[in-house]
Amino acid sequence: GENVEQHPSTLSVQEGDSAVIKCTYSDSASNYFPWYKQELGKGPQLIIDIRSNVGEKKDQRIAVTLNKTAKHFSLHITETQPEDSAVYFCAASYFGNEKLTFGTGTRLTIIP
């Protein structure tokens, strides 16, 4: 089955700086890669996703890149703000088997 690895497990950045979280996946059939933000006591919130037919997608301060050859994808957050502090999860799935396989999460702390 699919295996998703995520790094780093914790990340602290100064407010206004950029944050990058990286994930690798094992199943070359995977073609859908969402990112979720989870705040304490809440369910995961979908923040951005990318499908295998594109290499990059951007939404305001967040962007995701995908390298299918290397089987890795990354989340980039620019101009970080205190409200970006949370745990971020990457995930992978493929068409016809929509269950998501999640990484182990990255705790992002924005230092004011």
Place this chain on the structure above:
Amino acid sequence: DTGVSQDPRHKITKRGQNVTFRCDPISEHNRLYWYRQTLGQGPEFLTYFQNEAQLEKSRLLSDRFSAERPKGSFSTLEIQRTEQGDSAMYLCASSGYREGNEQYFGPGTRLTVT
């Protein structure tokens, strides 16, 4: 309808008791998923439904676990003879074709087995 809802939000039960959780998906979403999340880990897939049909079950879903979605709307997840290892957050998500199958999660039900 503003999102996926789950009830209850918290459940404390004694080992050996049965518990049932409910999930109401986003209106018109035809797929509904159950995941389990333990402390410090990502959610792990348990099972999913397309309309009322249960299409896949994880190996994590032992015989003590059963899920239903009788009319293709809300779903229930029952755990029989609970064990301390069942303590976790149980998350429900839903998706629909119009959203490209993106999964939207509810707030979860936190189960504590004492």
